Amino acid sequence: ELKVEQNPLFLSMQEGKNYTIYCNYSTTSDRLYWYRQDPGKSLESLFVLLSNGAVKQEGRLMASLDTKARLSTLHITAAVHDLSATYFCAVVLDLLNNDMRFGAGTRLTVKP
Amino acid sequence: DAGVTQSPTHLIKTRGQQVTLRCSPKSGHDTVSWYQQALGQRPQFIFQYYEEEERQRGNFPDRFSGHQFPNYSSELNVNALLLGDSALYLCASSFTGLGGYFGPGTRLTVL
Numbered sequence: 172e173l174k175v176e177q178n179p180l181f182l183s184m185q186e187g188k189n190y191t192i193y194c195n196y197s198t199t200s201d202r203l204y205w206y207r208q209d210p211g212k213s214l215e216s217l218f219v220l221l222s223n224g225a226v227k228q229e230g231r232l233m234a235s236l237d238t239k240a241r242l243s244t245l246h247i248t249a250a251v252h253d254l255s256a257t258y259f260c261a262v263v264l265d266l267l268n269n270d271m272r273f274g275a276g277t278r279l280t281v282k283p
Numbered sequence: 284d285a286g287v288t289q290s291p292t293h294l295i296k297t298r299g300q301q302v303t304l305r306c307s308p309k310s311g312h313d314t315v316s317w318y319q320q321a322l323g324q325r326p327q328f329i330f331q332y333y334e335e336e337e338r339q340r341g342n343f344p345d346r347f348s349g350h351q352f353p354n355y356s357s358e359l360n361v362n363a364l365l366l367g368d369s370a371l372y373l374c375a376s377s378f379t380g381l382g383g384y385f386g387p388g389t390r391l392t393v394l
Contacts, residue, residue, distance in 0.1 A: 204383050213373060214326070214385040259325065261383070269314065269377040270339055273325040 173198045175262050177274035184250045184281050192277045194243040194260035202263035203243050204271065205234050207256045214259065217245075250281045285310065287376050287386035295392045296364050304359040304389045308376030312384075314338075315357040317349065318373040320388075326373055332357050361391075369393045 174197040184190055194203070202221055206214040218227045220236035220243060227234050231254065233246045243260055257278045261271040288307045296302050308315050314333045318326035328341035332351035351357045355376075361368055372389045 206385075211390075213371075213388045216383060216385070219383065261326075265339070267379075269316070269375075269383055270328065270331065271316075271375075271383060272328065275325050 173200075173262060173264055173272050175260065175272050175274040177260055177277050180275055180277060182277055182279045184247070184279065186251055186281055186283055187249050189249065190247050192245040192247070192258055192260075192279075194245070194262075194274050196241050196243075196262045196272075198264075199238070199241075200262045200264065201238055202266055202269075203236050204261040204263070205243070205245055206259045206261060208259065208276070209256050217258075247279075250279075252281045252283060255279055255281045287374060287384050289372075289374055289386035289389050291389060292387070293390045293392075295394065297394050298364055298366060300364050300393075301360065301362045302364060302391060304361075304372050304374075304391070305356065306359070306374030306376075306386055307356045308374075309384050312376035312378045313355050314377045315351060315355065316375045316377070317357070317359045318375065319343070319368075320371045320373060321367075322370070329359065364393045366393050 176195045204219050205217040218234040223238040225236045231248045236243045257276045259276045260274045264270045287309050290305045316331040317329040320326040329343050330340040331338050335351045346362045348360045374386045
């Protein structure tokens with residue numbers, strides 16, 4: 172059974188600092204999503220990583236995928252308060268049907 | 284393009300009742316997946332519908348059932364509601380394995 176582990180689960184950062192969230196998974200997969208969730212809201216798609224070595228960047232967030240190491244990272248650069256949210260990675264088990272399994276989420280708080 | 288829509292937004296039921304939640308996928312998408320997200324937890328896969336059939340199912344009891352219509356919209360039915368069924372129910376749509384777009388969710392409260 173696929174296991175998806177995120178760390179840290181809780182992250183408190185000062186504005187302007189950098190940090191990385193890690194997502195490890197236990198079985199082969201070539202597709203991974205990163206989502207953002209604000210309290211009481213649905214999941215907002217941030218990135219989809221489709222192959223080994225994929226790197227995507229949007230604003231202060233950058234995601235990468237190493238399928239050989241079964242590891243994805245979400246790097247935050249110069250954090251701002253608006254980035255405070257819970258971030259989930261989701262690993263695709265079956266590429267044909269996009270069957271996803273989620274990590275436990277990282278609750279990020281960015282303090283002024 | 285309307286994106287993924289879900290209805291209702293909120294719902295309150297009592298134990299033992301039955302509920303039906305609805306989802307319309309993003310235009311051009313033919314696959315609908317349903318997830319349950321309890322408060323403070325990760326989304327858990329319930330099942331997926333493709334070509335009007337359940338293609339895959341997570342670890343949920345038979346009280347959870349679904350349906351997909353010819354226009355690709357889908358329903359999630361839960362019978363004999365339990366307090367533990369209180370959660371945010373999310374639907375995601377995709378096409379040929381690409382997508383992962385989520386709707387706004389339905390917040391179900393069971394009293």
